[in-house]
Amino acid sequence: MSDRASGGTSGTNGTSGTGATSGAAWGVGAWVVGIAALLVALPLAASGRLPERVATHWGGFSGPPDGSMPLWAAALFPALIWVVLALAVGIGARWTGAARGGWAAGALLSGGVLLAGAQASIVRANLDHEDWRQAESATGWVVVVLVAAASAALGGVLVGRRREAGPQEPAVDGPSMDIPSGERLVWLSRASNAWLQLIAAVAGLVAVAGGLAGLGGLMGSEWLFVAPFALASLLTLAFSxxxxxxxxxxxxxxxxxxxxxxxxxxxxxxxxxxxxxxxxxxxxxxxxxxxxxxxxxxxxxxxxxxxxxxxxxxxxxxxxxxxxxxxxxxxxxxxxxx
Incomplete structure (x- = not known):
């Protein structure tokens, strides 16, 4: 028995070709810019409760801090790393033609979660201390961040693989078609809406910002703020x-x-x-x-x-x-x- 596929081809207004690519580009752009903004804004928002130099490195699993940076450097350095990472992933995906293989999405998702979570952990450890040497251990939060980053990487890989299209060949036009004996026809078509994907990305970034603010000790009852935006992001993304x-x-x-x-x-x-x-x-x-x-x-x-x-x-x-x-x-x- 042979298979023959027929399906929707590239189209406009959010279909499987140009529209889907545009929606993905908007989502990636919002994610990159949003994470960069969060990395800079989080320590600056807490500057009144942080020492002039903040602890950024701890010796051993639960040892005292043994490295520090000025506050401005602690805000800009992670953002610079993130921008370089995003550029490297974009160039690598274009160079290898593997943007739909899943690794690029996994790298961007996990990298953003890892850097943003680490920044929030650093802010929380230094919060309300006069000297960076008094900073609390950030080990426990770092473990949580690593687990979240690994989960984000897996999710990114799965999303990337789902975007791979199956074989598409032309079939007979018309309101009905004859199916030859011994053949099996398959029809496939995709569609997406770039604006809904952008709304989902923005709502997700707001939820991430609230979660990081809570993790950094800058906001109480953060889940009352995070939950509605997270739910709105997931629902909008699911039906975009x-x-x-x-x-x-x-x-x-x-x-x-x-x-x-x-x-x-x-x-x-x-x-x-x-x-x-x-x-x-x-x-x-x-x-x-x-x-x-x-x-x-x-x-x-x-x-x-x-x-x-x-x-x-x-x-x-x-x-x-x-x-x-x-x-x-x-x-x-x-x-x-x-």
Whole structure:
């Protein structure tokens, strides 16, 4: 049995090509600039409660501090390291062509978490001490930061790998298609919304800033501030991109950079599939929307793949929706809609 793939190609307004790349670029830019700003702002915000020189190095696992820097240097030096790291990762990804392999995303995520967490730990250890030699041990917080950085690296690798597209070859156009005996057709299309990804990045940076301020001892009850922004960031990111796939088993729609959560419709449960023009104003906004038209995943206005299953409609705004609907209708000889 042979496989033949058909799928959405590069498009505009947040589709799998230019739009997805633009959204990723905005997210990376916001992350790099935001981490740099946090590294500088955190010690400066606490300058009134820090000594003129701050402890930056500790001898042994829990020994006393044995190295220090002026406050201005402690603020700028980590930011300089971060900028150099970000530039090196960007040049390396472009040079090797491996930007979608996951290592670049993992390096940027883990590096930012590591440097920002270390900066917050240093501020907390020096807080309210007159001399840097009196600074408390930062070992416990450093361990937590290392675990968080390792988790961020793993998440970055997984996100990068999810961005790799499968094979795409042209297939027959039209509202329905004949499936040759012994062949299995697969349709795949992706879409993303750069603005939703940017909003998710900004909300995430605000949550990170609040968490670092709490870690540095600059804010009490920080979780009351962090939790809403963290939740908003995760939810917005989860519904800022989508991947729709049609196989012999039916339709699968996966959300977010990790492809989770996932909604599935078995082929035998789909009553009909068609293409319909929808806009954000018509369905009530962007993202995952519920309206009188049913459920719509609205990432860009225009053609949407719509399926009806068990009397309920579900639509997703992806490119090449006509071929996806045609393949779904052909799986069981179902009727099409104009």
């Amino acid at each position: 991109s989508v991947r729709a796939r049609v196989t012999g088993q039916g339709l699968e729609v996966a959300f977010g950079p990790l492809g989770r959560p996932v909604r599935r419709w078995a082929a035998e449960d789909i009553e009909s599939a068609w293409v319909e023009e929808r806009t954000a104003a018509r369905v009530g906004g962007w993202g995952y929307r519920l309206s009188g038209l049913g459920t719509t995943v609205m990432l860009r206005g225009g053609e949407c793949l719509v399926v009806r299953s068990k009397g309920k409609d579900f639509a997703v705004s992806v490119d090449d929706a006509e071929r996806g609907a045609a393949l779904l209708n052909s799986l069981g000889g179902r009727p099409t809609r104009p």
